Every structure is written in C-alpha cells, then in structure tokens.
Amino acid sequence: MKGFFRVQTPEELYKKLDRFKALSSEKVNIDDSLHRVLSEDIISPINLPEFRRSTVDGFALKAKDTFGASEKNPAILRLIGEIPMGQLSDIEAKDGEAVKVATGGMVPKGTDAVEMVEYTEWVDSHTLHAFKTLSPLENVIQVGEDVKAGEVVLYKGHLIRPQDIGLMAGIGKTNVHVYLRPRVAIISSGDEIVPIENVPSPGEVRDINRYTIVSMVKETGGIPLFLGIAKDRFDALKEKIELGLRESDMVVITGGSSVGSLDLTGEVLQIFPGTEILGHGVSIRPGKPTLLADINGKPFLGLPGHPVSAMVIFHFFGKPILKILSGLSREGIWHQIKVKAKASRNIPSVPGREDYVRVRLEEREGTLWAHPIFGKSGAISNLVNANGLIRIGINEEGLEEGEEAEAILL
Amino acid sequence: MKGFFRVQTPEELYKKLDRFKALSSEKVNIDDSLHRVLSEDIISPINLPEFRRSTVDGFALKAKDTFGASEKNPAILRLIGEIPMGQLSDIEAKDGEAVKVATGGMVPKGTDAVEMVEYTEWVDSHTLHAFKTLSPLENVIQVGEDVKAGEVVLYKGHLIRPQDIGLMAGIGKTNVHVYLRPRVAIISSGDEIVPIENVPSPGEVRDINRYTIVSMVKETGGIPLFLGIAKDRFDALKEKIELGLRESDMVVITGGSSVGSLDLTGEVLQIFPGTEILGHGVSIRPGKPTLLADINGKPFLGLPGHPVSAMVIFHFFGKPILKILSGLSREGIWHQIKVKAKASRNIPSVPGREDYVRVRLEEREGTLWAHPIFGKSGAISNLVNANGLIRIGINEEGLEEGEEAEAILL
Numbered sequence: 145m146k147g148f149f150r151v152q153t154p155e156e157l158y159k160k161l162d163r164f165k166a167l168s169s170e171k172v173n174i175d176d177s178l179h180r181v182l183s184e185d186i187i188s189p190i191n192l193p194e195f196r197r198s199t200v201d202g203f204a205l206k207a208k209d210t211f212g213a214s215e216k217n218p219a220i221l222r223l224i225g226e227i228p229m230g231q232l233s234d235i236e237a238k239d240g241e242a243v244k245v246a247t248g249g250m251v252p253k254g255t256d257a258v259e260m261v262e263y264t265e266w267v268d269s270h271t272l273h274a275f276k277t278l279s280p281l282e283n284v285i286q287v288g289e290d291v292k293a294g295e296v297v298l299y300k301g302h303l304i305r306p307q308d309i310g311l312m313a314g315i316g317k318t319n320v321h322v323y324l325r326p327r328v329a330i331i332s333s334g335d336e337i338v339p340i341e342n343v344p345s346p347g348e349v350r351d352i353n354r355y356t357i358v359s360m361v362k363e364t365g366g367i368p369l370f371l372g373i374a375k376d377r378f379d380a381l382k383e384k385i386e387l388g389l390r391e392s393d394m395v396v397i398t399g400g401s402s403v404g405s406l407d408l409t410g411e412v413l414q415i416f417p418g419t420e421i422l423g424h425g426v427s428i429r430p431g432k433p434t435l436l437a438d439i440n441g442k443p444f445l446g447l448p449g450h451p452v453s454a455m456v457i458f459h460f461f462g463k464p465i466l467k468i469l470s471g472l473s474r475e476g477i478w479h480q481i482k483v484k485a486k487a488s489r490n491i492p493s494v495p496g497r498e499d500y501v502r503v504r505l506e507e508r509e510g511t512l513w514a515h516p517i518f519g520k521s522g523a524i525s526n527l528v529n530a531n532g533l534i535r536i537g538i539n540e541e542g543l544e545e546g547e548e549a550e551a552i553l554l
Numbered sequence: 555m556k557g558f559f560r561v562q563t564p565e566e567l568y569k570k571l572d573r574f575k576a577l578s579s580e581k582v583n584i585d586d587s588l589h590r591v592l593s594e595d596i597i598s599p600i601n602l603p604e605f606r607r608s609t610v611d612g613f614a615l616k617a618k619d620t621f622g623a624s625e626k627n628p629a630i631l632r633l634i635g636e637i638p639m640g641q642l643s644d645i646e647a648k649d650g651e652a653v654k655v656a657t658g659g660m661v662p663k664g665t666d667a668v669e670m671v672e673y674t675e676w677v678d679s680h681t682l683h684a685f686k687t688l689s690p691l692e693n694v695i696q697v698g699e700d701v702k703a704g705e706v707v708l709y710k711g712h713l714i715r716p717q718d719i720g721l722m723a724g725i726g727k728t729n730v731h732v733y734l735r736p737r738v739a740i741i742s743s744g745d746e747i748v749p750i751e752n753v754p755s756p757g758e759v760r761d762i763n764r765y766t767i768v769s770m771v772k773e774t775g776g777i778p779l780f781l782g783i784a785k786d787r788f789d790a791l792k793e794k795i796e797l798g799l800r801e802s803d804m805v806v807i808t809g810g811s812s813v814g815s816l817d818l819t820g821e822v823l824q825i826f827p828g829t830e831i832l833g834h835g836v837s838i839r840p841g842k843p844t845l846l847a848d849i850n851g852k853p854f855l856g857l858p859g860h861p862v863s864a865m866v867i868f869h870f871f872g873k874p875i876l877k878i879l880s881g882l883s884r885e886g887i888w889h890q891i892k893v894k895a896k897a898s899r900n901i902p903s904v905p906g907r908e909d910y911v912r913v914r915l916e917e918r919e920g921t922l923w924a925h926p927i928f929g930k931s932g933a934i935s936n937l938v939n940a941n942g943l944i945r946i947g948i949n950e951e952g953l954e955e956g957e958e959a960e961a962i963l964l
Contacts, residue, residue: 174765175765175768178769178772178773192933192934192935193759194754194756194759195756195757227757228745228757229744229745229746229757229786230744230745230746230747230748230757230758231745231757232755232756232757233757247859247860248744248746248759248859248860249746249757250756250757285933289929289933290929290933290934290935290936291934291935297935297938298938305769305964306765306766306767306769306770306773306865307766307865307934307937307938307940307964308938309765309766309769310762310763310765310766310769310861310865310934310937311762311934311935311938312765313750313760313761313762313764313765313766314750314759314760314762314861314934315760316750316751316753316760318750318751334639334640334658335638335639335640335641336639336640336658336659337640338640340723340724340726340728341726341728343726344604345642346604346605346642346660347605347637347638347639347640347641347642347643347659347660348640349603349604349658349724350723350724350725350726351723352720352721352723352724353720354723355584355585355716355719355720355722355723356716356717356719356720356723357716358585359588359715359716359719359720360716362588363588363716376639449657449658450657450658451720451724455716455717455720481891481893481963483891483893484894519699519700523602523695523699523700524602524700524701524717524720524721524724525602525700525701525707525721526700527717527720528707528708528717528718528720528721530717553891554715554717
C-alpha cells in the first residue's frame with residue numbers, strides 16, 4: 145500500500161468511527177463513579193422529597209388563614225408546637241393554628257403553606273401575628289416534586305458529574321453500573337527517538353509524544369499503557385503492536401517523523417488477521433499523515449511524529465474513539481466546548497485542508513481575541529503558548545483581522 | 555453572634571480570600587504531574603531543537619542552487635548521500651550537491667534549505683532535478699527556534715496540561731516541583747441527615763451534600779476526607795471541626811438546612827484560637843447562608859444545607875479557595891470558561907442578589923440558547939437537568955426573551 149492512499153476529509157473519517165463499540169461494564173460504588181459513563185438507566189425507586197418539606201424557616205399554617213393579612217392587619221394564629229428536625233411528628237394543625245418549622249423540616253398535617261419568620265411576630269408564647277398573605281403550597285416542596293418514584297433520572301451513556309452522584313445519593317443508589325475505562329496501548333516509533341532520561345546524541349530527539357499522548361488519554365478517561373519506543377523496522381513495530389492488541393482496547397502509535405514510517409506501520413498491520421485500513425491521510429493541518437484501522441474491532445490510530453500534529457490528531461480522532469469505547473452517548477462523544485473569538489490580525493490559510501491555527505485567547509472588554517501563534521508544527525512551545533485552536537474551514541482562505549471564528553479550548 | 559451579620563456581596567467576600575496562601579511543595583515525576591500546579595519556573599537547559607532539522611521529506615541543498623528553478627527549467631543537483639535518522643552524519647554538501655533527508659532529520663553542513671520530495675525528480679541514481687526555487691532556511695527548523703537555552707518555558711503557578719508535560723519531556727526535565735494537593739475535610743451536619751445506605755424514616759433525608767462536595771473537591775484537584783455526619787449540637791460539631799482542622803488544609807461543612815444551624819457552627823468556631831469570621835451571608839441566590847472563616851490561616855467554609863445552594867456556593871467560593879491553596883496563579887484562580895447564551899424565555903429575578911439561574915444550554919443554528927430550569931433550590935434534579943448557570947447581576951431585574959447573558963458551564 146506504500147504511497148497508495150487518498151487523503152480523506154475529517155467528516156469522511158468520522159463516519160467510519162461508528163463501527164467501534166462500547167466496552168463491557170462493571171459495578172462501582174458511587175464514590176468512585178465521578179467522570180465514568182453510566183451503562184444503565186437510573187430509575188428512582190422513591191419520591192424526592194419523601195415528605196412535604198418547608199423551603200424556609202417559619203410557621204406552617206393553612207394559607208386561607210392568612211388571606212387578607214397585611215402589615216397593618218395581621219392574621220392572628222395560635223402556636224401549637226414545633227416540628228423537630230429529622231423526627232416524625234404527629235402534630236396536626238386545625239384552622240387558625242400554626243406550627244414552627246425550620247428549612248427542610250416536615251410540613252405538618254392540616255397545613256398547606258409556610259409563613260417566613262421575617263413576616264411574623266410573636267405576641268406571646270402562644271400567639272403569632274402573620275403579616276403576609278400566602279397562596280396554598282407557598283414555601284412548601286411537595287412529595288415527588290424533585291423526583292417521582294419510577295422516573296428515569298439519568299440515562300445510559302451519561303458522563304457522571306458531581307450533581308449526578310448527588311442525585312444517586314439522594315435516591316439511595318449506592319452502587320452503579322458503568323462502562324469499563326478503555327486501556328490504551330501507546331507506542332512511540334522512530335529511529336531518532338530516545339527516552340527522555342537520555343542525553344540525545346546529535347540527530348536524536350527526546351520522546352515528547354509518549355508524555356503528551358499518555359496525558360491526553362488520562363484526560364479522556366482512558367488508562368494509558370506505554371509500551372516503549374520501537375525502531376522503524378518491521379519486526380520491532382510488529383512486536384509492540386502485537387503486545388498492544390493483546391493487552392489493550394486500542395492501540396496508538398506515534399510515527400517517526402517521516403511519512404514513510406506510517407507506511408511501514410500500515411504494512412505491519414496487514415499481517416494481523418481482520419485488519420481493515422479505514423484511512424491513511426486526513427485533510428487537517430497540522431496532522432495530515434494519519435493512519436486509522438480496525439483490527440478485529442479494535443481501533444488502531446497512527447499519529448504523525450511531530451508533537452503538535454500528534455496532539456491535534458489525537459484531539460480530533462483519538463478522543464472521539466476513546467469516548468465511543470467508554471460508552472458515551474452520541475451527544476457526549478461529539479460535544480465540544482467552543483467559543484467565538486475574533487482574529488487579532490490576518491490569519492492566512494491554504495484551502496483544501498481544515499486548518500487548526502494555534503492561538504492565545506485573551507478577553508479584552510468583553511470580546512475574546514485570538515492571537516495566532518505561528519511556527520512550524522514541530523515546535524512544542526507553540527502549543528504551550530496556546531490555549532485554543534481556531535478552525536479555518538476546508539474551503540476558506542483564512543481570516544481577516546477582526547473576523548469571528550470558532551475556537552476550541554486547549 | 556447569633557443573628558448579627560451583614561450580608562456581603564460576592565466581591566466583598568472575594569477580596570478577603572487573598573489572606574490564604576499556597577501550601578508547600580513536593581517533587582514528582584512528570585508522569586504524575588498532569589493537572590498539578592508548578593511551584594517552580596521551568597528554565598530550559600538546552601536549545602530545542604538541538605540540531606537543524608528538516609520539516610519535510612526531501613533533499614537538503616544550498617537555496618542559491620535553486621534560484622530561478624521552475625517546472626520547465628529545473629535546477630540540476632548531484633546527490634551525494636542520505637542522512638540516516640537518529641545518527642550523526644558528517645556529510646557536508648558543496649555547491650550543486652544535494653542530500654536526501656526525512657522529516658525531522660538533520661540538515662547537513664553546507665546546506666541551508668530542503669526541497670520537498672514532491673518538487674523533485676531523480677534522473678539517475680546520482681542526479682536530481684529540483685523544480686522549485688527556495689529561500690534560505692525554507693523547510694528548516696533552526697537550533698533553538700522552538701526553545702532557547704536559558705529561556706523560562708513555564709512559570710510557577712501554572713496548571714500543568716499535556717503539552718506542558720511534552721515540553722518538559724523535550725528538554726529532559728524528568729522531575730518537577732509542584733504544590734501539594736490540598737486535603738479538604740468535609741462534614742455534613744443536620745439532625746435530619748442520614749447516611750445514604752439507610753432507609754430514611756419520616757422526616758429524615760439522605761446525605762446528598764457529602765457526595766456532591768467530595769466530587770467537586772476532586773474535580774478541583776483537592777483530596778477529600780469525609781468526616782461523617784454531625785448532629786446539630788455544639789459538641790458534635792466541635793469534635794468534627796477539631797478533627798478537620800488537625801487532619802486537613804481546609805474544612806467544609808454543609809449546614810443543616812436551617813439558617814440557625816450555621817449560626818451554631820459560627821459559635822463553635824469561636825472556641826478555636828485565632829478564628830476570624832470573614833463573612834456570614836452572601837448576596838447570591840441560591841446560597842445566601844454562607845459562613846467563611848480564617849482559623850489560624852486555614853480556610854473554613856460553611857455551606858447551606860440545600861444541595862443546590864451548597865453546590866453553587868462551593869463553585870463560587872470553595873473552588874477559588876482550593877485553587878489558592880493549590881498555588882495557582884491569579885489568572886488561574888479566577889479564570890472561568892464563560893459562554894454567551896440567549897434566554898429562550900423571560901427569566902425574572904429580584905434585584906439585590908446575584909442570581910444564578912440553572913439553565914439547559916442548547917445550540918441551535920449557531921446560537922446558544924439558555925432554557926431556564928425553574929424550581930426550588932432544594933431540588934437536586936434541577937442541577938442534573940442543567941448544564942449551565944446564567945448570571946443575573948445584583949442590580950438587574952431579569953432577562954427578557956432573546957436577551958444575551960453570560961453562562962458558566964456545569
């Protein structure tokens with residue numbers, strides 16, 4: 145296949161990701177479920193709240209007893225007791241009676257509203273003046289008003305946030321089924337690449353990609369397994385890829401810097417039964433030499449050797465694949481936080497590729513400005529100085545100063 | 555101090571956070587440094603790249619030998635060898651000579667530019683035609699062009715991202731000093747609160763706040779230590795708070811639902827020498843009953859008992875305090891991702907408080923719409939259905955349908 149490949153658009157490649165499937169699932173304590181993905185729908189077995197609760201500190205009473213009450217003409221009520229927090233109370237109020245209640249406390253039988261303490265005055269220990277007319281249910285949260293028994297409160301494929309754990313806690317769900325975290329084998333390749341502990345000899349460079357890709361896998365919820373550096377030779381690549389396929393759910397290799405090195409990787413893949421090359425080359429800049437394959441259902445991603453290109457491609461292809469394996473819903477997979485920013489100067493681009501320009505986003509008087517960081521794609525310092533990427537579409541020639549574009553946050 | 559406090563604006567309270575200081579630091583492997591905060595400036599000991607590298611696959615030559623070359627009139631060069639990747643080569647090119655080089659390979663002595671392979675043709679094994687005129691340094695990345703020896707590449711107070719670890723790898727920095735992660739003691743209080751494994755009796759509710767606050771501490775880089783549920787009694791609160799102050803760098807308590815319960819907490823704090831109450835009550839909705847104290851330099855935050863209020867207040871006060879302890883730079887502490895969204899319907903608000911309305915953000919044809927989720931602040935399902943908060947300023951009366959406002963992502 146050397147040299148024989150057609151560069152595809154990102155959209156063409158994205159469509160081919162549908163074939164990959166979520167991993168199986170496991171049961172975890174909700175304490176360990178943060179940022180995991182639900183593999184079950186969560187149905188509440190109970191109403192929330194389970195009893196009528198007051199939303200204020202005040203006095204529970206019948207709303208009708210306050211009709212017409214005002215500061216000059218208060219309603220006069222008989223105070224018959226207090227609701228203790230956290231305890232069952234059998235107090236029942238009759239017409240003209242009030243019961244002291246704290247925020248979150250049970251609203252007693254016979255009452256249907258709570259007068260806030262600020263609108264009351266005690267005349268003596270048994271007599272209360274209420275100055276505000278209430279409607280029925282005012283300051284009362286009813287049984288099931290938050291969650292109803294039998295309701296689906298969270299859906300399969302949802303990424304679990306703090307508030308979701310709170311809701312599960314509230315309905316007594318202590319354990320939850322979530323998808324397994326994908327194990328991702330990461331291989332660096334290239335004859336010039338050396339471990340970072342080494343002092344590189346002339347012609348050698350340190351292995352940056354190992355660290356950036358391992359970190360991006362962690363950020364996306366995967367478990368990285370670094371398999372070491374392979375020389376650009378068939379057998380060396382074969383051995384590492386074989387190990388990766390055996391030990392993990394996805395294999396990522398960063399190429400030696402040359403285009404030819406990903407060609408060699410493509411040849412190695414052919415020896416694994418069930419390999420289907422989905423793409424070899426994508427019209428994104430930086431990052432064109434990208435290799436995507438399906439090896440018996442396992443995704444294989446070959447990234448360019450340039451650190452910046454490797455990060456950009458991993459962002460656009462590695463992350464969505466990982467999210468698919470993690471079981472995220474479609475919306476969860478493709479959702480990206482985007483902001484709108486104005487170009488602080490002209491940003492040229494060559495049509496025919498989606499161009500992702502590294503930018504420094506800076507807010508000035510309510511406008512977000514994107515300052516382009518120019519530089520060759522091998523320069524890792526560009527990405528360190530950037531906090532965003534501006535997308536210039538495949539058919540666009542660039543942005544003019546002041547023109548607005550979509551930015552992705554880095 | 556019961557009842558004696560003045561509600562402060564968020565800005566008044568924010569100003570008081572300056573007194574808190576970053577924790578001490580530790581040395582970690584860069585593999586473990588993701589999302590930690592640098593406690594040292596990183597200075598590069600070397601140039602990056604350390605040798606002149608080609609940014610393309612092609613032929614290194616003297617640019618002047620290609621002057622005037624075109625498709626019809628190629629420059630004719632003598633091919634004298636190839637640069638092997640990762641190895642030192644002493645090839646030196648003279649006028650009219652070219653050397654084969656791969657992307658990332660060393661650009662040999664005597665040459666100053668690289669002709670891309672696409673613009674060349676081999677006439678015989680020793681003769682090359684080059685069809686494109688090059689300028690000096692074209693397709694060459696020079697020594698130190700990415701990073702210069704002695705340059706500060708990352709600053710103290712910076713939150714470490716994947717690309718930052720990549721840069722440290724590139725300059726051979728294997729270990730790095732970072733600030734300690736803050737340990738945060740979390741206490742739930744309230745007579746009605748029970749562990750979630752329990753089946754609540756009438757009047758009791760499950761402890762939601764434990765789970766939401768623990769998760770938010772994790773998301774902000776802290777280490778949560780849950781100390782259990784304290785009854786609303788002086789001694790019970792004192793015992794837990796004492797333990798929290800001893801074992802952690804910050805103490806967070808979620809109140810019983812009533813205002814009175816935070817008053818009791820305030821009284822308990824007075825027995826610890828060096829306690830200074832910084833605020834009791836903040837003009838934010840939801841979340842007004844908030845207690846902020848400095849206990850001998852350790853921050854203490856009392857949150858409302860309502861789960862939604864507790865999360866909102868932790869977001870606006872707990873997170874910045876944690877970030878200060880984590881050593882983040884000022885910019886890192888106060889930076890929040892904000893997006894602009896339009897109200898999908900009228901959203902009323904009462905002036906006098908900063909109002910944070912839970913919204914569901916939804917993109918439709920390039921516009922981000924905010925659908926308000928109304929409901930009482932105790933309803934955790936509101937926060938589950940929300941993915942953003944819209945801010946309505948302290949002096950505003952609400953938003954009209956179609957009006958634009960700032961949203962914070964949840």
